Amino acid sequence: MSQLATLDSGYAHVALLEIRRPPYNYVNVALMQALADALERLDEDPACRAVVLAAEGRTFSAGADFNSEGDAQTARDPGTLYVQAMRLFRTAKPVVAAVQGAAVGAGLGLALAADFRVTCAEARFSANFNRLGFHPGFGLSATLPRLIGQQKAALLFYTGRRIGGDEAVRLGLADELVPAGEVRARALALAAEIAVSAPLAVQSTRATLRQGLADEIARVNRHERELQRLHFASADFKEGVVAMGERREPRFQGH
Numbered sequence: 001m002s003q004l005a006t007l008d009s010g011y012a013h014v015a016l017l018e019i020r021r022p023p024y025n026y027v028n029v030a031l032m033q034a035l036a037d038a039l040e041r042l043d044e045d046p047a048c049r050a051v052v053l054a055a056e057g058r059t060f061s062a063g064a065d066f067n068s069e070g071d072a073q074t075a076r077d078p079g080t081l082y083v084q085a086m087r088l089f090r091t092a093k094p095v096v097a098a099v100q101g102a103a104v105g106a107g108l109g110l111a112l113a114a115d116f117r118v119t120c121a122e123a124r125f126s127a128n129f130n131r132l133g134f135h136p137g138f139g140l141s142a143t144l145p146r147l148i149g150q151q152k153a154a155l156l157f158y159t160g161r162r163i164g165g166d167e168a169v170r171l172g173l174a175d176e177l178v179p180a181g182e183v184r185a186r187a188l189a190l191a192a193e194i195a196v197s198a199p200l201a202v203q204s205t206r207a208t209l210r211q212g213l214a215d216e217i218a219r220v221n222r223h224e225r226e227l228q229r230l231h232f233a234s235a236d237f238k239e240g241v242v243a244m245g246e247r248r249e250p251r252f253q254g255h
Contacts, residue, residue, distance in 0.1 A: 004034040009188055013049040013195040015042050015093075016188065024062035025055045027106045028071050032084035039091040049199045050191035053114055054098040054184050060123070063105025066132070066241045078106075078137060078228065082221055085138055088113040089214040092203050094194050098187035099123050099165070100180065109138025112147065115206070117174040118187040119165035125173055127153075131160030133240030133252065134231035137224045139217035146213075148172050 002020065009016035017038055019025045035053075042048045055061060064078065065071040088110075097114035102124045111117055111125075119125075127144060129136040136144075136157055145153040148171045156163070168174040178186045194202060231237050236252045243250035 002034070003028075003031045004038060006038065009052060009191070011188055011192040011195065013047060013199075014188060014191045015045075015048045015051045017051060017053050019053070019055040019061065022057040022059075024059050024065070024102075025057065025107070026065040026068070026071055027061055027063060027081065027085075027110060029081045029084060032081050032088075036084050036087035036091075039088060039093070039095070043092045046199075048093060049195040049202065051093050051095045052098060052184070052187045052191045053095055053110075054187065055100070057101070059101040059107075060097070060099045060103045061107025061110050062102050063107040063128075067245050077232075079225055081106075082137065082139075082225055085109070085113070086214070086218045086221060089139070089217050092207070094191070094202060094206060096187045096191045096194075098184045099125075099174065100183040102126075102162075104128055104162075105132075106138050109140045109143070112138075112140065112143040116176075116190060117168075118176045118178060118183055118190060119168060119174040120178055120180040120183050121164050121166045122180045123165035123168070123174075123183075124162045125165075125168045126160060126162040127156045128160040128162075130158055131240065131250065132244060133234060133236035133238075133250070135224055135227035137221070137228055139221045139224070141224055142217045142220040144173075 005018045005020055007016040007018055042051055095114040097111045097117045099111050099117050099119040103111040104126045105128050108125055108127055127136055152171055165177055169177045235255055240250050
């Protein structure tokens, strides 16, 4: 089964992409490549003016899976994954993410690759990297402060705390809060509202607002990757993964 599906959005000029890796929709290289390929194809489709990124099931994306045999290598050596992920920031069409559940770690990075996020109170957002014993990735060192400011981003990074959709909207991390059952429908309606505007004007305005952003995120991500490689060899990282699997507080030693 494909990890990414293109569905009928029900709206003219709006494309709907659905992540299909239930139940947690973990990210991996194949998914990132499929998503980047799909967005680049949509850039070449004049009928598409806006895109909705959604996910199957109750979770948007729980990030990288450090406990699964199949995804562990990708999670611990994310260089190839990040190469594909950085392509997302270079596509041209506006993207609305429908975040109906957890967006954690790399899943948060994926949500922040979109232009807008529609969510619900039940959703959970977390930059939990430090709680697992390593440096943030997916360009979040650039994208998260850009959205909510350096101080609030630092708090979320250092603590790894999970916040609900209502707090995410208050912080500026998400844009609209709706009932849980209406997240995808509202994301589609927002994309349709964007699609009514002149496509050349929207895309040029977006390019102006994001001028230099993809290059900056890629530069930051190269730094993130270097630090992550160091941290993946640490005892703290091993403890973080074990603690997560055992659902307990980690006991870090600082080495």
